[in-house]
Amino acid sequence: MRFNRETFVAGFALFSMFFGAGNLMFPPLLGLKAGDAWLMVMFGFVISAVIIPLFGIFAHAKLQGTMLDFAKKVSPVFSLVYCILVYLISIALPSPRTASVTHEMAIQPFFGTSAWLTSIIYFALVLLFVLNRSKVLNLLGKFLSPVLFIVVLSIIFIGIFSVQDPVINPSQFKTPMIKGLLEGYQTFDAIGAVVVGGVIIISLKIKGENNFIKNRGLIISSGIVAGMGLLIIYSGMIYSGALFNNQFDTNVTRTELLSGLSLITLGNIGKTFLSILVGVACFTTAVGIITGTADFIKGLFKNSQKAYILTTIIACVLGVLIGQFDVHYIVVVAIPALMFIYPVTIVLIVLNLLPNRFTAPLVFRAVVVITIIFSIPDFLGSIGMQKFVDPILETLPFGKYSLAWLIPAMVTLIFMNVFSHKKQKLVPEA
Incomplete structure (x- = not known):
């Protein structure tokens, strides 16, 4: 296991595919409501949104196959059904949610355009990236992810060091750690691990990297880089929410809180920075989800490029249609799916490790x-x-x-x- 330039490019690419809409919205509000129990909430959140997804990447490094390998020991039929369910959930909920968040936070406040226009342009760009999937790792790892990481860190560190003698309110949660654990479900990161981990493997194979031992080391190292990035960002955003919890109403929405934090920490220019942040974070996640889904379907149809293109188009059209709903509605609709598929996903990750x-x-x-x-x-x-x-x-x-x-x-x-x-x-x- 080595940490070099290739490791950090792959690690930042992996980080950017994890870090999307939910990763931006959930931690600050969780911290605000956690108050003085923010550390326990953070611990629970990190288990479900960092540690388990990281284990998922390690499992991919061990298997180096497709997502079908995650459940093949149960039965081939179960494995196929499980994979189809995961990919359907992925393109029907977290992928469209990225467009919805982008519209509510980055487009509508500035341009006042319709959600339809935002979604159409947004998924047209996603389609372009996914169809050029051989360039995905380099584009995400070299350019988009560093911008994303720097902007988030700016909000966190300016916020932390600008507060003098903070007054943190008591927690609203009876069981802070459990609340953090369950809220981590909404990031979809464990599901994301089994989806985007496959993207990394296929990208390496496309580049001609077929050495099992070398690829295992690269995947594990890049997973650690991504995991450390997620840990820093999540911890900082939860603490920022707790730090400023006396400056926001308890009924504040996730998007309002995120906008408010950027305004407090970065001033009027904060909205511009936040727009870049939201657009980049959501976009990279959508690219990762749809690329993973298209890779899977392509594999089912004997590496048919037509199947890859058709799946990409269907996923983008679905994203446009579902992306018309507001963020809160998509979050609520996702809960039943998560309550069912997340436990199975966690168990499969652990068993494979x-x-x-x-x-x-x-x-x-x-x-x-x-x-x-x-x-x-x-x-x-x-x-x-x-x-x-x-x-x-x-x-x-x-x-x-x-x-x-x-x-x-x-x-x-x-x-x-x-x-x-x-x-x-x-x-x-x-």
Whole structure:
């Protein structure tokens, strides 16, 4: 594992594909409401929005295949269904959300144009980048990401060092760490890891890098660079929200708070900087999501370039249509999908990282099935059926925190390994 120029270019490219609309909007408001418990909130947020996604990149480095490899030990059919669900969610929610955020924060306040015009121009540019996917790593890593990183750091550091004797209000959260953990779901970073990790691998292969050991080192190193970038930005933005929490109303929206922070820290020019930040962050994420989706479909159809182009066009058209809804609506609609797909994604990432002797196909199947079963109450509760599932959730460990799947998955992993090892000992040697 080495850190050189190539590592940092790939790392910044990976960072830019992670760091999109949700990554900008969620941390400041989380910090504002967390108040004096901002450190615990940050810890929970970092687990779900930095550590688990980083594990996802490490899993890609170990597998170096497609996303189908993440669930192949369960069954080929399950793997295909899981991948299709993840990619559908990705192009139907986080990708269009990037256009919606760009319009609300970077376009409408300055030009007053319609959301339709913003989305059409926005996804036309995304289409152009995705169709030139061989240049994606260099464009993102060399040019767009450094601009993004510098602007965010400016807001954070100016804000932190400009406040004298800050007064931080008490927290509004009963369980700050759990709140941060669940809010990290909305960044889609764990799902993003299994999607954009594949983009990095395919980009390396396109460049002719086929050495497994070398690629593994590069992917792990670039993942660490991206992870450190996310950690710095998330921590700084959560703390900034807490630092200025007495200057904003508790009912402030995510976009209003972000605009307010940029105005306080950077003055009138802050809006211009924020516009650049929002546009770059959202755009790079949309490019990463759609490139990953198109790569996957292309692989299903025997590397057909026509399938790649058609998928890209469909994803961009879908982005234009769904991008017409406001940010809050898309965030609310995303919750049920996240409650269902996120636990399975986390479990698959962890299982793929563990040594092979602990993850036999039988173990994979049992843990994933149990995770899905115990995720159903959280999913049903998120679509308005709380009165039916609350009695069940109250009896399950961490059920009231929307983590009913966690303990059953861990217990199943341990039990199935003990069972499979005992079974192996009972089998007589030939």
